Amino acid sequence: MTPTFVRLMIRHAEERPHAPALREKAFGIWRTLTWSQLRALVRALAAGLAQAGLARGQHVAVIGENRPRLYAAMLAAQSLGAVPVPLYQDAVAAELAFPLASAEIPFAIVEDQEQVDKLLEIAPRCPLLRALWVDNPRGLRRYESEGRPALRTLDDLVALGESALTDLGPLVDAATAAARPEDVAALFFTSGTTGEPKGVVHTHAALLDRALAGAAFDRLTSDEEVLAYLPPAWIGQNIFSYAQWLACGYVVNCPESADTVAIDLKEIGPTYYFAPPRILEALLTSVTIRMEDAGRLQRALYARFLGQGRAWAARRARGERAGWVDRLLHALGDLLVYGPLRNALGFSRVRVAYTAGEAIGPDLFAFYRAIGVNLKQLYGSTETAVFVCLQPDDDARADTVGVPVAGVELRITEAGELLVRSPGLMQGYWRNPEATAEVLTNDGWYRTGDAGLIDTSGHLRIVDRAKDVGRLAGGPFDGALFAPKYVENKLKFFPAIKEAVAFGDGRDRVCAFVNIDFEAVGDWAERRGLPYTGYVDLAGKPEVAALVRECVERANAELAADPALAGSQIHRFLVLHKELDADDGELTRTRKVRRRLIAQKYAVLVDALYAGATHQFIETAVRFEDGRTGIVAADLRIHDATVRPAVRDAA
Amino acid sequence: MTLVAATLRGAEQPAQASGTEASADAPRERFATPDGGARRLGDVVLAVEGVCLAFGGLKALEDIAFDVREHEVRAIIGPNGAGKSSLINCINGVYAPQHGTITLRGELLRRASPRHAAARGVARTFQNLALFQGMSVLDNVMAGRSLRMKSNLLQQAFRLGPALREEIAHREAVERIIDFLEIQAHRKTPVGRLPYGLQKRVDLARALAMEPTILLLDEPMAGMNVEEKQDMCRFILDVNDEFGTTIVLIEHDMGVVMDLSDRVVVLDHGRLIADGPPDAVRADPEVIRAYLGVGH
Numbered sequence: 001m002t003p004t005f006v007r008l009m010i011r012h013a014e015e016r017p018h019a020p021a022l023r024e025k026a027f028g029i030w031r032t033l034t035w036s037q038l039r040a041l042v043r044a045l046a047a048g049l050a051q052a053g054l055a056r057g058q059h060v061a062v063i064g065e066n067r068p069r070l071y072a073a074m075l076a077a078q079s080l081g082a083v084p085v086p087l088y089q090d091a092v093a094a095e096l097a098f099p100l101a102s103a104e105i106p107f108a109i110v111e112d113q114e115q116v117d118k119l120l121e122i123a124p125r126c127p128l129l130r131a132l133w134v135d136n137p138r139g140l141r142r143y144e145s146e147g148r149p150a151l152r153t154l155d156d157l158v159a160l161g162e163s164a165l166t167d168l169g170p171l172v173d174a175a176t177a178a179a180r181p182e183d184v185a186a187l188f189f190t191s192g193t194t195g196e197p198k199g200v201v202h203t204h205a206a207l208l209d210r211a212l213a214g215a216a217f218d219r220l221t222s223d224e225e226v227l228a229y230l231p232p233a234w235i236g237q238n239i240f241s242y243a244q245w246l247a248c249g250y251v252v253n254c255p256e257s258a259d260t261v262a263i264d265l266k267e268i269g270p271t272y273y274f275a276p277p278r279i280l281e282a283l284l285t286s287v288t289i290r291m292e293d294a295g296r297l298q299r300a301l302y303a304r305f306l307g308q309g310r311a312w313a314a315r316r317a318r319g320e321r322a323g324w325v326d327r328l329l330h331a332l333g334d335l336l337v338y339g340p341l342r343n344a345l346g347f348s349r350v351r352v353a354y355t356a357g358e359a360i361g362p363d364l365f366a367f368y369r370a371i372g373v374n375l376k377q378l379y380g381s382t383e384t385a386v387f388v389c390l391q392p393d394d395d396a397r398a399d400t401v402g403v404p405v406a407g408v409e410l411r412i413t414e415a416g417e418l419l420v421r422s423p424g425l426m427q428g429y430w431r432n433p434e435a436t437a438e439v440l441t442n443d444g445w446y447r448t449g450d451a452g453l454i455d456t457s458g459h460l461r462i463v464d465r466a467k468d469v470g471r472l473a474g475g476p477f478d479g480a481l482f483a484p485k486y487v488e489n490k491l492k493f494f495p496a497i498k499e500a501v502a503f504g505d506g507r508d509r510v511c512a513f514v515n516i517d518f519e520a521v522g523d524w525a526e527r528r529g530l531p532y533t534g535y536v537d538l539a540g541k542p543e544v545a546a547l548v549r550e551c552v553e554r555a556n557a558e559l560a561a562d563p564a565l566a567g568s569q570i571h572r573f574l575v576l577h578k579e580l581d582a583d584d585g586e587l588t589r590t591r592k593v594r595r596r597l598i599a600q601k602y603a604v605l606v607d608a609l610y611a612g613a614t615h616q617f618i619e620t621a622v623r624f625e626d627g628r629t630g631i632v633a634a635d636l637r638i639h640d641a642t643v644r645p646a647v648r649d650a651a
Numbered sequence: 652m653t654l655v656a657a658t659l660r661g662a663e664q665p666a667q668a669s670g671t672e673a674s675a676d677a678p679r680e681r682f683a684t685p686d687g688g689a690r691r692l693g694d695v696v697l698a699v700e701g702v703c704l705a706f707g708g709l710k711a712l713e714d715i716a717f718d719v720r721e722h723e724v725r726a727i728i729g730p731n732g733a734g735k736s737s738l739i740n741c742i743n744g745v746y747a748p749q750h751g752t753i754t755l756r757g758e759l760l761r762r763a764s765p766r767h768a769a770a771r772g773v774a775r776t777f778q779n780l781a782l783f784q785g786m787s788v789l790d791n792v793m794a795g796r797s798l799r800m801k802s803n804l805l806q807q808a809f810r811l812g813p814a815l816r817e818e819i820a821h822r823e824a825v826e827r828i829i830d831f832l833e834i835q836a837h838r839k840t841p842v843g844r845l846p847y848g849l850q851k852r853v854d855l856a857r858a859l860a861m862e863p864t865i866l867l868l869d870e871p872m873a874g875m876n877v878e879e880k881q882d883m884c885r886f887i888l889d890v891n892d893e894f895g896t897t898i899v900l901i902e903h904d905m906g907v908v909m910d911l912s913d914r915v916v917v918l919d920h921g922r923l924i925a926d927g928p929p930d931a932v933r934a935d936p937e938v939i940r941a942y943l944g945v946g947h
Contacts, residue, residue, distance in 0.1 A: 027826035028838070138831075139889055259836035626881065 004179045004204045006079045008246040013039035022068040025256040033068050045076035047168040048161030056081035059103040063087045064111025066228035066254040069135050069154055073109040079176045085187045086233040088589050093118035098196050099189045100126040108132045113139040133157045181205040188235050190382050199430030200382045210385040210424035211243035213405045217390050218352045224250035224272040229261045235382045240274050265346030273350050276357040283345055285495045285520050305333035309370030338371040347373050354378050361493040362398035377401045383446055385424035389460045400459035417466050418452035419445040470505025472567050480567025487568045494551040495520040499580050501598050509571040511609040514548050515580055536577045536634055545639055548575055552641040566646030572609050577634035583623045693721025696897055702751035704737055711737040713921045724891055724898045726912035733918040735901045739867050743775050744768035774863030776854040778870045784843035788853050791842055795860030796821045828859050848879035868900045872907055
């Protein structure tokens with residue numbers, strides 16, 4: 001029988017009924033749901049949804065953190081031939097209105113009161129929304145359950161389904177059996193850097209094909225342990241903790257809460273792990289901070305063996321064999337530094353780790369390779385069901401994203417844009433034929449919008465977004481290449497810098513905004529007995545500006561060493577008074593900087609940078625977590641940084 | 652996760668919930684309960700009558716009388732030195748008033764001792780934190796259950812059957828509180844290493860671990876930033892709502908008091924100058940003069 005997600009789940013339940021499928025930490029204890037328990041739960045939920053009137057082809061919104069019952073709800077919807085639509089749980093209410101209305105969603109299964117409040121707020125704009133089921137009913141005691149949309153608990157739905165199973169069970173089973181691989185399996189809304197989000201339509205066949213291709217590439221088995229901690233609405237998390245979970249039959253673990261991920265990671269010890277660069281960065285920052293607190297011996301060992309590890313990893317990447325001295329040193333390092341470090345990070349059992357989403361800083365990448373974590377890069381997007389390129393275990397590099405996975409064809413257009421053809425391509429954007437026509441060609445290619453090139457070893461290299469790469473105009477570096485992300489990444493590698501935004505396209509020089517990392521700089525300030533009252537105050541300290549300048553100048557030195565990028569050195573910078581935030585629209589939900597929007601919003605600051613001003617007053621509207629708005633005002637100082645002449649190639 | 656306590660609470664009050672019908676922008680109507688949102692206030696559980704407390708010549712409390720009803724949030728406000736903490740300390744059994752009576756569920760609190768009060772279901776948090784700084788959050792909250800531990804020292808020392816079973820049961824109760832107050836990430840962290848706002852939350856957790864019928868909160872929001880205050884408001888309301896705990900609250904932040912409490916007692920220089928629902932108290936001329944200042 002050709003597989004669909006539900007039939008795969010049933011197969012696992014039949015073959016290995018008592019093997020764990022999902023684990024969740026609740027009230028301090030990891031609780032297991034076996035495949036047979038999962039099957040029973042899914043069947044009850046499906047019967048409940050059928051009873052409520054969910055029909056084949058309809059959409060069901062699923063909104064929440066990674067929770068076993070929310071994953072079961074996705075399977076339940078698919079059991080009836082309906083389509084789950086995972087939505088970002090951290091989106092503000094207004095952002096949920098468009099997907100709910102455009103996908104004509106009648107039912108939503110949500111995690112908690114927070115999501116219920118948001119949906120009730122936008123309910124008037126989504127007249128088709130009929131009912132909500134909430135996984136965790138805490139705080140909802142006083143809410144009215146009748147009305148439109150009706151509000152029920154997920155327990156109610158399970159109970160409803162169980163009581164209706166005798167009548168509706170056969171109907172559910174028939175619908176499950178009737179599902180075909182080419183049916184639509186899920187609808188993912190992309191975070192959308194511009195305009196309304198677009199719904200990406202994927203079939204069972206496309207998602208499963210990619211899930212299996214990725215699994216075969218890394219020889220994944222049913223023994224893998226995965227920690228699901230990123231938003232389930234993001235296709236990456238969905239592939240790792242849903243598509244590949246069902247394809248391979250491994251265990252998906254749901255953390256206790258968003259705050260406990262680091263602790264849960266250590267307790268679970270995943271074997272297959274994914275983290276976007278920013279999380280790897282945050283982990284490294286925490287290691288760096290802790291190392292600064294460590295004793296002199298520990299710090300010396302750390303510095304000595306980290307250098308050793310980096311050299312070892314670099315040599316391995318070049319395919320060189322290590323001598324016996326190096327091997328001995330490496331074994332010693334593993335015993336004294338790498339092993340304990342992996343353990344402290346929760347990476348002791350990691351066999352395959354991936355990072356993607358953004359370019360990763362070479363130093364950051366090298367750090368994890370150096371301590372013996374098999375960190376690799378992959379390339380893909382929502383439209384391609386993630387797996388386009390993957391790096392082989394023995395050929396992981398910081399500057400490429402790997403080789404095409406089985407089934408993928410790549411092509412680079414004359415303009416430098418990367419095109420992809422694979423069985424994992426989306427069907428199209430939901431009810432948006434114009435947008436679909438823009439990215440899907442008639443002969444089956446998908447336009448990625450990325451500027452890429454394929455090197456001699458067959459690895460794909462992504463330079464930047466095709467539209468973001470710019471050139472300087474005028475000044476000493478006239479016509480030089482300006483790759484904003486490259487510059488920003490250089491700055492972001494410093495623990496003190498959380499975010500950076502570089503400007504320079506069409507200008508005579510590069511200037512930048514810098515966001516300090518509150519945790520790291522706060523710690524640094526405390527260590528120096530530098531008092532501060534909060535973020536704004538700390539960011540405005542002259543001592544902090546000096547610290548940032550040091551980072552900028554070191555980045556400039558590295559940029560100057562690369563003839564092609566010497567022009568991207570930062571001439572002037574300022575330290576922003578507020579953290580760039582997705583709630584204010586400055587970052588996407590996946591936390592990429594929206595450079596254009598930031599340039600508009602802070603136009604006064606950009607002008608001041610280029611006008612040579614020494615300080616500039618600014619008032620910024622901010623949106624708090626509860627949806628209220630306020631004003632943050634500050635007089636920002638603007639600093640100059642030393643720029644070096646480009647290093648000329650001797651040859 | 653932050654919610655606006657004011658919105659939640661405001662919506663629960665009938666006056667606001669049954670107000671404008673067509674405010675489509677806010678989900679407010681949805682919060683109203685079918686019975687119009689009236690809170691389920693019960694009988695008087697705590698009655699303070701004619702309480703006088705003096706330290707030598709200093710009269711801290713003069714002839715104070717008020718009551719607390721089951722399930723309500725009762726605020727005690729007043730300027731510095733008004734006698735708020737002294738009053739809480741009388742209820743809690745730390746001080747013995749020279750005159751007057753304090754009745755808890757119809758039973759006179761005769762012998763003043765905190766242990767006696769605690770055994771009768773009165774728990775409290777402190778204005779200046781009184782946590783075990785070197786112990787983990789978990790151990791601090793577990794300490795709140797010590798009055799409920801039945802096994803003897805020997806059994807506990809050797810983790811014998813009954814003691815082990817008891818500890819597991821208590822740990823379960825504590826885990827529910829940890830989950831409720833969202834401090835899972837800090838279970839094993841020594842309290843002294845936590846920021847102040849979180850320490851306040853641990854203090855509340857420990858008081859809750861007693862499963863009190865009356866919870867005395869002495870300035871639970873003192874020294875907190877806006878976000879921490881909002882979180883704390885939500886937790887207090889949730890405690891009141893989910894567990895039905897009666898809460899007596901001392902607080903300086905007027906906004907918090909007005910949003911949270913059902914009835915307010917106002918003290919000034921040891922005398923009770925007003926008692927009533929927040930809106931009435933706010934409008935009381937004497938309160939405005941004494942507490943909020945003239946020309947407010």
